[in-house]
Amino acid sequence: MTDFDAIIIGAGHNGLVCASYLAKAGKKVLVLESRAVPGGCAATHEFAPGFQVSSCAQWLYQLSPKVVSDLKLPQHGLAYAAEGLATIALDETGDHLRLQGDSASGGGISSEDQKAYAVFRKKMRKYAKLMKTAYDTRPPKLVEHDFRDKMTFAKLGLGMKLLGKDDMSDLMRLILINIFDVMKETFGSSKLQAAIALDAVIGTPMGPRSPNTVFTYLHRFLGEVLGFEGATQVKGGMGTLGAALSNAATDLGAVVRCNTTVASIDKTHDRVTGVTLSSGECITAKLVVSSADPKTTFKSLLGYHHMEAGLVRRIEQIRFKSGTVKVHLALSGLPTFTGLDQSDLGQRLVIAPSLNALESAFNPLKYDESSERPVMDISMPTIHDPSLAPNGQHVLSAIVQYAPLNPKGGWEALRAPFMTAVIAELARYAPDIASLITAEELLTPADLAATFGMTGGNWHHGELTMDQVLMTRPATGISQYQTGIAGLYLCGAGSHPGGGLMGLAGRNSAQEIIRQGELA
């Protein structure tokens, strides 16, 4: 007899989603989380006395509506402070570009570009729908496929054909190329080009000229076909999502234990039997399901010595590079962005002046250096949710690129200058910003890696590149949530279909576990 049917390592959103589905299927599930609160990257923390902020992701884009309804998340506390926010690409002179749904306005944009924008989004929606077919299930194997995989192929094949000849051949051209070229051939406005390209590179260690960035754009765009038209802000910060998922899991009968660090995954003879905690406590289960990234799972928790060497080599070769930093500012009052109406401060604000500016910001990352002129995606969550800061005061949260995991001179030397560069960049658009800052926090890729246990600080638990998606995610042979080691499954963003607060990896994994019948 084991203590549990399944132990889920990590109460990140995928871990909790997986736990919930397993619990829903009547399984006895334990979720172990090393941090004090469940949610993983779906977290809110107090970065200065009285100032709360979403620790990692700040916008909800892609959470699967199926997961929301299956787990009844609204009943468990998930509420939105704002939905369908516009994206405003800031302009130094105040001529901002506003993107809302299929419409683009301001920023000196031409009517051709406006039309092209709607056409572009329509096309992207078609592609994203096709992608959703692949995301909703385990990735099919190409050669050793079974009936279920064949069905997925059939669905995808049909979806391709239904795109029509032109869109189908265009997809084959686009899927591997870079967003830079697509922007150049589609739009005239450099502001528009850059605003879209920012979405393609955010959370990735790539620049707009890097091939593969159309794919990352589509990955992010997927939210549009899931029902998120524009950015959504979670009430109480992203931690509310984490709490709701945890409540859902608990409600379905799963046990969620925080402040509990798994020291190792235990393996006897040829199967995984449970985990040992840092306290020394051993807990047994029929299955261990890890939502930690593959390198953490295999290298740190299971141990490479428990695996065959070819798989070790594949795990070691997964790329986890990141160039993404989180900046949090406590503000004594609302900043004034040149030419921006106060009422628009609650929209999604982006600083990405041009494709070349994005690319120039990216270049230093390749050499473990940081951008001189960083680009960013800004949220002022207190506009829609004043409870996050003391009365009359505000929070500015920004996802900033690019800065490396291990800068050449070390983060201690870079921390202050990089923060200065970020504030200087903000000040180009909001000249009074510096005078309003009462507290600040910079979470480097190294900080994010340490806090959230993400190898390399990569948000997706492994870069989303064509060689690391579908049947090669996280590695060939272990793409269908099984690891080839009896009793050990994966359910994190490192598995198909990757990260982005979708919950699909967790859901797909739970379905696969149930289908395999190991817990029957």
Place this chain on the structure above:
Amino acid sequence: MNSPTRATMLLETPFHSRVADRCKINDWGNWMGYTTPNAYFDVELEYFSIRSTTGVFDLSPMNKYRIQGPDAEAYLNRMATRNISKIGINRVGYTVWCNDAGMVMDDGTIFRLGESDYRLCSYQRAIDWLLWCALGFDVTITDETEDLAALAVQGPTSCTSLTEMGLTDLNTLKPFGMRTYDFEGEKLMVSRTGFTGDLGYEVWVSPEKAETLWDQLFDAGKEYLIKPFGSYALDIARIETGFIQAGVDFVPAEEMVRPGRARSPFELGLSWLVDLEKPLFNGRTALLKEKAKGSRYRFAILNVDGNKPADHSFILKGDRQIGTVTSAAWCPTAKSNIAFAQLEMPEGSIGEEYVAEIYYQRELHWTRLLAPCKVIDGPIFNPKRRRQTPAIPH
């Protein structure tokens, strides 16, 4: 140096001055980038030194890796197919190792030098794979290929020759045992191992002592008709005794280019080296699957009628081609015409009879010979002296 091989850009082994002196017919080959004799004076006579007196073969180009550290045993158990824990200190074990697909990468011998101290001796270079395998283990891996000179001393009088050189009581050393002796102020390691299937030893010294070893050995063995032998003679001996060779009888799995050309240990007749009871080793999952599903090929030793070696022959069953020959030789001591073949399953059971399609040329005339052949259950030549301890005296 006035070496005749200078222009070939090949390396010389630590024994080169002595080897070159004895290589009377100047027939050189390239082994792992070293210039080594294919033959010294006469292949047939060299071969008979292995079977009748003492034959000496320069083994120095073999790849040697030192594996040390607290996890050395666990490391080797994960890497190799057989149970390394069963190799005692001062013992040697033959093994193969596979990739995750259960396909053989190479074979070699593991020398256990101490509690957590091993030496792996392999035909192929292996440092890249050994280092990949080291992730997760507390071990250090050192390439010792150039730090050791080695001679294989093989044949019925080999023990006597070596004893005469000063390796006292060598006759008590059991097969696959090893021992160290003082030699010229250094350590000399001797193991009762070899690639000839006869009584024989391998002797290991530092490169600085190589020439001294050679001189002393040949001096001591003079009365026992000691002779050097080259790779052609070795090839006959190893075929006669049923030893396969990487790159000849199988393609090292990670260097395989054409899909399906690699072979598992089961397909190479090496299932005795695979310990599926071990909880984990590279290829185990795939080999368990193969065991359940069946193999694609079977390794067969064929006794071929007539005396024409079945080199590169097709093996036919009726009109159908069921396999190919990878190694073949007329074996002078066994007085048999032996061939190693890869046969498609389910062919190759002991006693099955097939036809080897042999082509040979005499006076510019090619003849196609359809020679009957039979699968035998092991090498015909397998002398008692190979296993006897104490080793036979002269």
Place this chain on the structure above:
Amino acid sequence: MNNYDAIVIGAGHNGLTNAAYLAKAGLKVAVLERNPYIGGATVSRELHKGWYYSNCSYVCSLLRPEIARDLELPRHGLQVVPFGGGATFMRNGDHLGNYHDHDRHYREMARHSKRDANAYDRYTADVTKQTRLIRPFLMRTPPDPTSLKPRDLSDLLDFAKAFLNMGEAGLADTIAFWTKSVGDYLGEYFETDVIKAHMAGSGIIGTALGVYSPGTAYVLLHHYMGDVDGNVGSWGFARGGMGAVADSIAKAFKSYGGEIICDADVDQIMVRGRKTTGVALRNGDEYLAPIVVSNLDPKRTFLDIMDAKDLPAAVVKKAENFKIRGSSGKLNIALDGLPIFNGLDPKNPVMAGDLHFTDSLERQERAYDDWKNETWSKDPYLDMMIPSLTDPTMAPPGKHMMSVFVQYAPPKIDGRDWTAEDKAGFEKTVIDQISTYSPNFKDLILHCETRTPQDIEAEVGLTEGNIFQGELTFDQLLFNRPFPGYAQYRGPVTGMYMCGSGTHPGGGVMSAPGANAAREILRDLNKPNTVPGGYADD
């Protein structure tokens, strides 16, 4: 009368190959060439008495042996001589030699890293798997995956079979290989920077991407998939310069009764009723033929010598979006003697191979950053050869010819044309880099021909000076080359065809596009095929 069965525009190697096969099938064919000499980018010109400059392409490996043999190019004077090895010189005074001899190569790599030297065998096997996959399709027309025609479906099935044969893991490796950056790919095998940098060069040559850009591993493959005498991945020199390739094909063409007309600058492909009728030259001359084949790149073909009103709007758009980026320049240098390189015996066989001075991926990538910023690389990646060490006909006795391919050079500097000062600065950058490693180099220079992408475009007609007639990225390969729907050599107008490197399987002096296009034309004409099939690899 200027009436022909077929007119081929451009006497580059592909145009000539295409013409040769059409003529061999009995067609009356004329090749029209704008320049007073033939060859296109496969040209050698005696710019100074006794000195032969391979002005553009400079080495030969990809030329399909099936074609060379079938057109009897050796009988028409072509001789390809393999060269041995190469080297990358390092800033610390050391170098990495790339020896033709496997064992010596192992030892040289092992001098830098034993592990890398050992991993090289695994690398070679893995890359060979990929070349074996692609090689059978070089002499075939890519199937259209959106088509339901039996021929396309059966060809697609062939493609699929070749892929599926690799097995689950093999296929995943293939996808990874085709989409990875060359830097990441090499990182999976090697730990030593100079070893990676030496090999990564093949991933960026002629390409407007950096070593860290996804997709560059394929470019590496493109440089490995040729062979000299069956040695896959080997490279050689055409004796007498690369012009010998075009000259020999031209002779073959003429032997089948073909006609080459130089100084014939085509202004327009004439179209009447959605059919081609011939071409009009800038001087007003007209040449009539029901078949017109363009050896020009897709941009020049559809945007320059065709009228937009004769084309579907989608094709014009596709041509506009076609990626053809100038990313490289060239210096051809006549030397008074053999330059000496630091730390290398001048008699070392690697001297006769490709020499480089970029010893890290970071330096290669920074060179690309300059290109993105619209200037030439200040620390460029050079692919330098001294062909006269292999082919004595290139220079007078005792003298040497040097060919320096320079990566990166942009088609425009800061958005404007190259000026004389830019060009001088570019030349100085290259010469300075070489002299850092070769103290006597500058003193040996007798004359130097410097070619920016702009010069290459002006003289050869390659848009932006792109040597492959279009980027070799996956969106422009196979059934996407030059663009989806038009990858089977047929243009959007009846009787109009494409045969340049802008079509499958791309650039690199292969002649395969020209031959494949001829096969399709003959098929449309219901003529017996004269184009040989590809050799099976085993």
